[in-house]
Amino acid sequence: MTTDLSKAPEPTDSSGSTGSGGSISGAEILLEDVVKQYPGQKSPAVGSLSLTIPAGEIVMFVGPSGCGKTTSLKMINRLIEPTSGTIKIDGEDIRGKSETELRRKIGYVIQGGSLFPHMTVEKNIALVPKLLGWDKKRIDERVDELLDLVSLDPGRYRKRYPRELSGGQQQRVGVARGLAADPPVILMDEPFGAVDPITRQRLQDELLSIQRELRKTIVCVTHDIDEAIKLGDRILILQEGAQIAQYDTPEVVLGAPATEFVADFIGSGSSLKQLSLARVSEVELRKPTTATVGERVADVKQRAEAAGDRSVVVLDERGRPVGWPWLRQLKGDTVLEPTEDLVNIDLRSTLNDALDTMLSSSHGGAVVTGDRDQYLGVVVFDAVTEHIRSLEEEARD
Amino acid sequence: MTDLATAPASTVEQVDAPPGRKRRRLDRETTLMLVVPPILVVLAFIGYVVWRQNATLTGAELEQLKWSQVWSLIGQHARLTFVSSVLVVLVAVPLGIALTRGPIRKFSPFVVAFANAGQGAPSVGLIVLLAIWLGYGFWTAVISLTVYGLLPVLRNTITGLDGIDPTLVEAGRGLGMSSTAVLLRVELPLAVPVIMAGVRTALVLVVGTATLATFINGGGLGAILQTGISLFLPKLMVAGAVLVALLALLIEWLGRVLELVARPKGL
Ligand SMILES: Nc1ncnc2c1ncn2[C@@H]1O[C@H](COP(=O)(O)OP(=O)(O)OP(=O)(O)O)[C@@H](O)[C@H]1O
Ligand SMILES: [Mg+2]
Numbered sequence: 076m077t078t079d080l081s082k083a084p085e086p087t088d089s090s091g092s093t094g095s096g097g098s099i100s101g102a103e104i105l106l107e108d109v110v111k112q113y114p115g116q117k118s119p120a121v122g123s124l125s126l127t128i129p130a131g132e133i134v135m136f137v138g139p140s141g142c143g144k145t146t147s148l149k150m151i152n153r154l155i156e157p158t159s160g161t162i163k164i165d166g167e168d169i170r171g172k173s174e175t176e177l178r179r180k181i182g183y184v185i186q187g188g189s190l191f192p193h194m195t196v197e198k199n200i201a202l203v204p205k206l207l208g209w210d211k212k213r214i215d216e217r218v219d220e221l222l223d224l225v226s227l228d229p230g231r232y233r234k235r236y237p238r239e240l241s242g243g244q245q246q247r248v249g250v251a252r253g254l255a256a257d258p259p260v261i262l263m264d265e266p267f268g269a270v271d272p273i274t275r276q277r278l279q280d281e282l283l284s285i286q287r288e289l290r291k292t293i294v295c296v297t298h299d300i301d302e303a304i305k306l307g308d309r310i311l312i313l314q315e316g317a318q319i320a321q322y323d324t325p326e327v328v329l330g331a332p333a334t335e336f337v338a339d340f341i342g343s344g345s346s347l348k349q350l351s352l353a354r355v356s357e358v359e360l361r362k363p364t365t366a367t368v369g370e371r372v373a374d375v376k377q378r379a380e381a382a383g384d385r386s387v388v389v390l391d392e393r394g395r396p397v398g399w400p401w402l403r404q405l406k407g408d409t410v411l412e413p414t415e416d417l418v419n420i421d422l423r424s425t426l427n428d429a430l431d432t433m434l435s436s437s438h439g440g441a442v443v444t445g446d447r448d449q450y451l452g453v454v455v456f457d458a459v460t461e462h463i464r465s466l467e468e469e470a471r472d
Numbered sequence: 473m474t475d476l477a478t479a480p481a482s483t484v485e486q487v488d489a490p491p492g493r494k495r496r497r498l499d500r501e502t503t504l505m506l507v508v509p510p511i512l513v514v515l516a517f518i519g520y521v522v523w524r525q526n527a528t529l530t531g532a533e534l535e536q537l538k539w540s541q542v543w544s545l546i547g548q549h550a551r552l553t554f555v556s557s558v559l560v561v562l563v564a565v566p567l568g569i570a571l572t573r574g575p576i577r578k579f580s581p582f583v584v585a586f587a588n589a590g591q592g593a594p595s596v597g598l599i600v601l602l603a604i605w606l607g608y609g610f611w612t613a614v615i616s617l618t619v620y621g622l623l624p625v626l627r628n629t630i631t632g633l634d635g636i637d638p639t640l641v642e643a644g645r646g647l648g649m650s651s652t653a654v655l656l657r658v659e660l661p662l663a664v665p666v667i668m669a670g671v672r673t674a675l676v677l678v679v680g681t682a683t684l685a686t687f688i689n690g691g692g693l694g695a696i697l698q699t700g701i702s703l704f705l706p707k708l709m710v711a712g713a714v715l716v717a718l719l720a721l722l723i724e725w726l727g728r729v730l731e732l733v734a735r736p737k738g739l
Contacts, residue, residue, distance in 0.1 A: 154646055179648035189643040193661045193736035203647050236738030252647070262646075 099131030101292030102165035102259040104151060109160035111146050119158070120146045121317040128309075130165075130259075131290040135307035137300055137340070143317030144296040148262050151294065152181045164260060179203055182261035182291075187269040188249025190237040196222070196248050197233040203256040221251040224285060243274035250282070254289075263295040267302065279305055300341050304329065304348055312337050326352055330467055349463055350426040355443055358426070358462045360452030365390055368397065370410045376402055388442060388453065389413060396442045396450045419444045422451060426459055433459075502732070509725040513718050520714055533708055536696050542715065548691035549719060552610070552682040553675065556617035560674050564622045565667065568629025569655065580630045587627035596684055603688040613682070613690025620681055621674035628670025632663030661736045668734050672727030679723040683716050693719065 105128075111121040121143045128134045136144045149155040151162060153174045162169045169177055190199045197218050204214045222229040225247040237245055246267060253261055266282075267275045279302065286293065297303055303310045304325040312320040312328065314336055321333040329348050332338040341348065364379040364387045379387050379402055389398040389410060398413030419442045420432050432441040433456060440455035498506070524537060535541070571580045599616045606612045636659055644654035686694030693716045700708030 149646075152646060154642060174645075175648045175650050177648075178646060183643070183646035185639060185643055185646070189637075189639050191640060191644075191658055191662075193738045195738070202649070206648055206653075238738065 099290040100257075100259055101131040101290055103130040104128040104260060104292060104294065105161075105163040105166075106147075106151075107161045107163075109147070109150060109162060110158045111143070111150060111155060112158045118316055121150070121157075123160070124317045124319070126311065126319070126322065128292060128294060130292050132308040133286060133293040133295060133306050134309045134311055135303035136294065136296045136311050136313060137298065137303045138313035138317075138320075139315070139340070140298065142313045142315050144298075144313060145264055147313070147317050148264055148294060148296050151260070152178050152183060152262055175206075179207055179256060180258050180260070182253035182255075182258040184249050184253035184261065184263040184266045186265045187242065188237070188245040188247075188252075190245055190248055190252070192237050194236075195233065196227075196235050196237070196240070199237070199248060200252045200255050202252065207256055217255065221254060222248075224254070225251045226281060227251075243270045243278065246270055246274075246278060247281075250278075250285075254285075254291075259292060261291050261293045263293065265296055265298065268297070268299075275302075282306060301348065301351070305351060312340060326466075330469065349466055350430060350459075353426045353462065353466065354422070355420060355424050355426060355429050355454055356422045358454055358458045360443055361440070361455055361458065362452050363388055365450070366410050368392060368410055368412050372405045372408060372410055375405065375410060386438060388450065390450050394450055395448045396444065399436075399438060399442060399453075417442060419448065420454070421445075426462070429454055430459065498732075505728055506725075506732070509721050509728075513721050513725070516714070516718055520711070520718075524711075527707065529707065530705075532699060532703055533705055536699050536708055537711055542696075545691070545693045545695055546715070546719060549679070549682055549685075549693045549716075550723075552613055552617060552685055552690060552692050553679045553723060556614050556621055556678050556682070557671070557675055559614065559618040560621040560625050560678070561671060563618065564625035564670075564674075565629050567622075568626050568633065568667075569660075571626075571630055572633040580634065584627050584630055587623040590623050596687075599681075599684050599688060608689040610685075610690050612688055613685035613692075617678045617681055617685070621678040624673040624677065625667065625670040628666050628673075629663065632666030632670075633659055635666065636662050662739070665731070665735050665739060668727075668731040672724065672731055675727045676720060676724050679720045680716070 104126075106124050106126040109121060109124045110119055112119040124143075124147055136147060138144055146155055150157050151164075151169070153169060164181075190196075191202075194202075200218050200221055201214045204217055209217070218233065219229040222232060227244060227247055232240070232244070232248075237248070240248065246269070250266065253263070267278050270278065282293075283306065295306065297306075307325055309323060310325055310328050311322045314320045320340070321328055321337045323333075326349075328337065329341060329352070332341060364375070364382050364384045366375040366378075366387045366389050368389060368391050375387055379385070384402075386399060386401045387405070388396050389400065389412075391397050391412065396417055396419055398415070398417050400413060418432050418435070420429050422443055422445045429441055433439060433454070438453075438455075440453050443451045443454050445451045529537060570576070571583055598620060599613065602616045602619075603612050606615065640658060640662070641654055644658045645651070649657065682690075682692045683694040683697065685692045686698050693712060696708055696712030696715065699705070700710075700712055
């Protein structure tokens, strides 16, 4: 994935980060010279925006406040009519149908969920299917299915009113409502802006896993660049008047910001941000001396000293790492199973997660495991920083 | 009221509901306002009955305070109130809706200001003017009461609709509801509490003002007061005033019940 740093976004290059999953059910969205000039304003809120949003991808709109993100988004479902220009979904001009007909095929998710307070969770979700004239049985099944999808127990939450839910739960229902009629396109305006950071992270992870399954075309506005990097197959960075500053994959945006503006916008933490893109599997693993439980300590020490190691990784008889003691901590005749738990990281973890674990280890590294917890090696700080440097160089070329 | 009856008594559901978000219970004040007025009215009415049976009354007093006469006056008064209030709702709510739609929306603040100011206009004046124009009788009284009760409902319909979170309206539109559907299924239900508060105000205004209907042969409990005043019979004046007050309290209570019943669940 990271080696694939092609700068030109190819519609066919449907993101490695969302992985395999279901077949694409989304539709391509095309904006051609779209302009929105609000009456009584000097400069247009959106000045000639042209953009292709490939089917089945998540495209994140980011940019400073007032740059025209929401306006651009709402023109796609005609909540705002463009002053000029054309928008096509799946090759069809969106003005070809009535507004309501169009919107019933586009999911819409807004900050905080915007649930109707006088309707139960069930009624909120069933709204669009009802508008589309689905029969009751199908609607009921769909509501259950969607509640499951957003990790809410249907039996418990169906009949609740929005005020009987927490903010995160309301937001989940909002997402479920947006997905209700299985629309190929979903628009989201700062969907997770109103919840606490931990809930937000959970909701983001959920959205990613939902998307792995459904492969919709999702356009999502956010002002949080980290959210954009995490969720986006592509990031659209907008400047005042919805001028495109850069439109590319997160890797390219981070590795090679197109302009000063983009560099400023993604901020100085961009190397750190790379860490949530890269996986442990991309980093070269160190192979320190290993010992097996029950082995003679003297033999182990000899081996380690010969290799120049001051610590050894202890494996159990099935090859799973159980400890990482310093040599001086090895006492007695045979190697015993250590009492304290060793926190391993999975080969598929992000470097961000790996760093978390490494920071709490006295070795400045973390033990990496693969399938069924098999020992693979050790990842250390130096290797991570080296990897980031190479990523940046690659991106710059 | 309805949600009291149908709220499931499930304890499991309560446990993981976030604190402070439990199912709505009636707070103390609401409960007091629901229970106390009817009790007071009944007690006061018993007091009236006791007084009525024991007081020594003269000819005109006896004539006016005959039970058959009193009941028929109460009936007329209630009818005036009821018919006018229904008309008020039928006129003011659609008018309020119209004033919050489309291009005339910008006039709605003026209407609200006018409604607030109009509240202070003397009701006798209106009734007399209309009577000169339309003639005496029940319907003239009803029309002037309707005009008078219109203002609070109109004002509350406008403020109720204007006060709705615009993102909810937009959410409705964004999901593909027509503007009529958004009005009927989102805006009006959400504005109901405010509109109903206006209806209660109108009820109280109308039931009080209906006392004046008697001046134009509109009927109602005003007759007892009028006789009392013109013949200077203090017992009649007091009896009339007490009866009007009790009826007004009862109607106000009815308004509260209505407000509670009409309030959509979940708000
Ligand atoms: N209804 C409107 N009438 C007039 N001007 C508007 C309207 N809506 C937005 N604008 C203006 O258009 C510009 C873009 O607004 P928009 O809401 O699209 O910004 P945004 O990027 O979504 O900002 P934020 O991050 O704050 O949500 C702003 O300058 C805003 O003031
Ligand atoms: Mg916005």
